[in-house]
Amino acid sequence: MSASLTAITMPKWGLTMNEGKVVAWLREAGAPFAPGDELLEIETSKITNVVEADAASTLLRVVAPEGTTLPIGGLLAVCGPADVPAADIDAFVSRFVVAEHDEEAAETMAAAAPRMLEVVGTRLRYFELGSDAGIPMLLLHGFGADLNTWMFNQPALSEGRRVVALDLPGHGGSAREVGTGDAEVLRQAVAGFVDALDLGPVHVVGHSLGGALALLLAAHRPGLVRSLTLIAPAGLGPDINPAFIEGFVRASRRKDAVEVLQLLVHDPALVSRTMVEEVLRFKRLDGVTAALAAIAHAWFAGGRQQVSVAADLARLDTPVQLIWGREDRIVPVTHAQAAPARAATHVLEGAGHLPHMEKTGEVNRLIRRFIEA
Amino acid sequence: MTVKTIRQALHEALEQEMRRDPRVVVIGEDVSGGAGTEGGRDAAGGVLGVTKGLIKEFGETRVIDTPITESAIMGAAAGAAVTGLRPVAELMFSDFLGVCFDQIFNQAAKFRYMFGGKAKTPMVIRTMVGAGRSAAAQHSQSPYHIFTSVPGLKVVVPSNAYDAKGLLIQAIRDDDPVIFCEHKLMYDLKTEVPDEAYVIPFGEANVVRDGDDVTIVALARMVHYAGEAADTLEAKGIGCEIIDPRTTSPLDEDTILESVERTGRLVVVDEATPRCGMATDIAALVADRAFGALKAPVRRVTAPHTPVPFAPSLEKLYIPDKDRIVAAVRDVHGYAR
Numbered sequence: 112m113s114a115s116l117t118a119i120t121m122p123k124w125g126l127t128m129n130e131g132k133v134v135a136w137l138r139e140a141g142a143p144f145a146p147g148d149e150l151l152e153i154e155t156s157k158i159t160n161v162v163e164a165d166a167a168s169t170l171l172r173v174v175a176p177e178g179t180t181l182p183i184g185g186l187l188a189v190c191g192p193a194d195v196p197a198a199d200i201d202a203f204v205s206r207f208v209v210a211e212h213d214e215e216a217a218e219t220m221a222a223a224a225p226r227m228l229e230v231v232g233t234r235l236r237y238f239e240l241g242s243d244a245g246i247p248m249l250l251l252h253g254f255g256a257d258l259n260t261w262m263f264n265q266p267a268l269s270e271g272r273r274v275v276a277l278d279l280p281g282h283g284g285s286a287r288e289v290g291t292g293d294a295e296v297l298r299q300a301v302a303g304f305v306d307a308l309d310l311g312p313v314h315v316v317g318h319s320l321g322g323a324l325a326l327l328l329a330a331h332r333p334g335l336v337r338s339l340t341l342i343a344p345a346g347l348g349p350d351i352n353p354a355f356i357e358g359f360v361r362a363s364r365r366k367d368a369v370e371v372l373q374l375l376v377h378d379p380a381l382v383s384r385t386m387v388e389e390v391l392r393f394k395r396l397d398g399v400t401a402a403l404a405a406i407a408h409a410w411f412a413g414g415r416q417q418v419s420v421a422a423d424l425a426r427l428d429t430p431v432q433l434i435w436g437r438e439d440r441i442v443p444v445t446h447a448q449a450a451p452a453r454a455a456t457h458v459l460e461g462a463g464h465l466p467h468m469e470k471t472g473e474v475n476r477l478i479r480r481f482i483e484a
Numbered sequence: 485m486t487v488k489t490i491r492q493a494l495h496e497a498l499e500q501e502m503r504r505d506p507r508v509v510v511i512g513e514d515v516s517g518g519a520g521t522e523g524g525r526d527a528a529g530g531v532l533g534v535t536k537g538l539i540k541e542f543g544e545t546r547v548i549d550t551p552i553t554e555s556a557i558m559g560a561a562a563g564a565a566v567t568g569l570r571p572v573a574e575l576m577f578s579d580f581l582g583v584c585f586d587q588i589f590n591q592a593a594k595f596r597y598m599f600g601g602k603a604k605t606p607m608v609i610r611t612m613v614g615a616g617r618s619a620a621a622q623h624s625q626s627p628y629h630i631f632t633s634v635p636g637l638k639v640v641v642p643s644n645a646y647d648a649k650g651l652l653i654q655a656i657r658d659d660d661p662v663i664f665c666e667h668k669l670m671y672d673l674k675t676e677v678p679d680e681a682y683v684i685p686f687g688e689a690n691v692v693r694d695g696d697d698v699t700i701v702a703l704a705r706m707v708h709y710a711g712e713a714a715d716t717l718e719a720k721g722i723g724c725e726i727i728d729p730r731t732t733s734p735l736d737e738d739t740i741l742e743s744v745e746r747t748g749r750l751v752v753v754d755e756a757t758p759r760c761g762m763a764t765d766i767a768a769l770v771a772d773r774a775f776g777a778l779k780a781p782v783r784r785v786t787a788p789h790t791p792v793p794f795a796p797s798l799e800k801l802y803i804p805d806k807d808r809i810v811a812a813v814r815d816v817h818g819y820a821r
Binding site: 363364365366384395397398 | 646650680685688691
C-alpha cells in the first residue's frame with residue numbers, strides 16, 4: 112500500500128451536522144488539482160458548500176458518488192500520485208477507518224455547545240471555538256440570521272485563536288425583547304458582550320447589519336476593536352432590498368420563505384430545503400416576528416437604510432477590509448465606494464449577499480491574511 | 485431544544501397556552517387523571533398522561549373532570565367557546581363521536597355562519613385515532629375524514645412531536661373549532677422540540693422528503709411507513725417525494741399538485757377506510773386538477789372498507805404497511821400505457 116495516498120473525507124460544518132450528502136463532483140477521477148481548487152459540492156443544513164483542495168494532488172478514485180450520504184469523517188475520495196496501482200488504492204479504501212483526530216475533532220465540536228450570557232439587561236447566546244492564544248475574533252451575523260451563518264468559517268478561522276460567534280438580540284437563541292431594536296440598543300448589547308467576555312482588543316468580522324454594528328462598536332470604543340472585516344455591510348448607503356426585509360419579516364409559509372431566501376445568494380439552487388425549514392422554525396417561535404419587525408423598522412423603514420456609518424468609517428484609523436459579492440441583491444456592491452482608499456475592498460465574482468457561505472474558501476483566506484498582516 | 489415525545493409536546497403546548505391565556509381551559513373525562521383512585525387527582529394525568537400536572541397548577545376551575553357523557557362535554561365546550569373561553573375538550577376515543585356529533589357538526593361548526601359572522605367558536609377537540617392495539621372495532625377507527633367533510637371544522641393530523649406542539653398551539657389560538665387527532669400508537673415517538681411556544685400555520689403541508697419519481701401523500705402514522713418504503717425504493721433507484729399534509733382541513737392542495745406536476749405519479753397512504761376518505765379525496769383532487777401531468781393511475785393504499793378487526797393477525801392485515809406502499813409505488817412507477 113502506497114504511503115503517499117491521502118483521503119478526502121466528509122467535513123464537519125456547523126453545530127448540527129452529523130452527515131453530509133455529495134451533491135456533485137467538480138473534478139473527474141484522474142484529474143490533477145492545485146490548492147484551493149474546488150473538488151466537490153456537499154449539501155448541508157444551509158446552502159450547498161464546496162470542498163476545496165488544501166494541497167496539490169490528483170483525484171485517483173471517487174469512493175462516494177453523487178447522491179451518497181456519509182457521516183462526518185467518512186471517505187469521499189482517494190488522492191495521490193497518478194501512477195499508484197489500482198490494487199494499492201483498493202487496499203487503501205478497504206483499510207480506511209475514520210481517522211482518530213477527525214473523531215476527536217468531531218467530539219470536541221459535539222461537546223461544544225452554545226452558551227448563554229446575561230448582558231446589560233438582556234440574554235445573549237454565543238458559541239466559541241478555538242484556543243485562548245492570540246487576539247480573539249468576534250463574528251457578528253446579519254439581519255434575520257444567527258451564529259450558524261458562520262458554520263463554514265468559524266472552524267477554519269479558529270485554528271490558533273479563540274473565535275466567538277454571537278446571536279444578536281432578537282435572533283437565534285438570544286432574548287426576543289429588543290426594545291426599539293435600533294443601532295443604540297444593538298451596539299450596547301454587543302459592547303456589553305465584548306466587555307463581559309473580556310474579548311477586547313478583538314478582530315471583528317461583521318456581515319450586513321452585523322457589519323454596521325462592528326463599525327459602530329469601533330467608532331464608540333476604538334480600543335476594543337483590533338481590526339474590522341466588513342462583509343456586505345449595512346450603513347454605507349441608502350439602498351436596501353425592501354422585498355427581502357419585508358418578505359423575511361412576513362414569511363410564515365415555505366413558498367414565501369424560499370422566494371425571500373433565494374434573494375440572498377447568486378444561485379437560487381444553493382438554498383437547501385433544510386435552510387428554509389430552519390428559518391421557518393425560527394420564525395414560528397413566539398416573539399420572533401415582533402423582534403424582527405422592530406429591528407427592520409429602526410434600521411430599514413420605508414425600504415431605505417436609516418443608519419449611516421459611512422462617516423465613522425471615513426474617520427476611523429482601525430485597519431479595515433471590505434468583502435462584497437458582485438451579485439449582491441440585498442445591499443448593492445456600489446456601496447463599497449463609500450469606503451476610504453486605505454480600506455482594501457475585495458469584490459467576489461459568483462457571490463451574492465452571503466459571500467462567506469458562497470465563497471467560503473476565499474473569504475476565509477482573506478480574513479486570515481488580513482488579520483495576520 | 486430537547487428531544488421530546490409527542491405526549492410531552494402536547495403537554496407542553498397545553499401548559500404554555502394555559503399560562504399565557506387564562507381563558508384556556510381543559511375539559512373531559514378524567515383529565516385531572518386519577519380522581520376517585522387511591523392516588524387521587526393527578527395520579528395518572530388522564531388516560532394518556534398528557535394532562536398530568538395541569539390540575540396542580542391551574543386548579544379544578546380550569547381542568548374540569550366531567551361525567552362520562554360526550555354530548556355534555558362537547559356541548560359545554562361549544563357554549564363556553566362561543567361565550568368567551570378557549571376550551572380544549574377531550575373526546576377520549578374519536579370512535580365516540582357518534583354520541584356528540586350534533587354538538588360538533590350542527591352547533592360548533594355552524595355558529596360563525598348562523599350568527600352572521602358575529603360569533604367565534606375557539607374550541608379544540610383533542611381525540612385519539614388509529615388501530616394497532618387490538619382494541620377492536622369501536623376503539624380503533626380513524627374517522628378524521630368524517631370531520632374533514634364538515635365545513636366549519638378544521639382538522640389536524642400530526643405525525644411527529646415538533647408538529648404536534650406547534651399545531652396544538654395554533655389550534656388553541658385559532659378562532660374556529662379544531663379537531664386535533666392523536667394517533668394512539670404514536671405518543672412515545674420522539675423528535676427535537678423547541679422549549680418555547682411556536683405555531684405552525686394550518687394548510688401548510690410538510691415535505692418530508694424530496695424525490696423526483698413518485699409523490700407519496702401520507703397521513704399521521706403512515707408518514708413513517710412511507711419513509712421506510714421510500715428508503716427501500718431509493719436503494720432500487722426510485723425516488724419518492726413524501727408529503728405530510730398535517731391538516732386535512734384546510735388541505736394544502738398546492739403542495740400536492742405542484743409535486744405531482746413534477747413526478748407525474750401519486751400514491752396516497754391512509755390508515756382510514758377508503759370510501760369518501762382522504763385518500764379518495766386527494767386522488768380526486770389530482771385527477772381533477774393535474775390530470776395532464778399524470779403518467780400512471782393514482783394508487784390508494786388504505787384500510788379495506790370494513791370495521792377494524794379485533795384479532796391481531798387480521799388487524800395487521802387491515803393496517804397499510806411498508807410492503808403495500810412499496811408495491812403501489814412500483815406499480816405506478818412501472819406503469820406503461
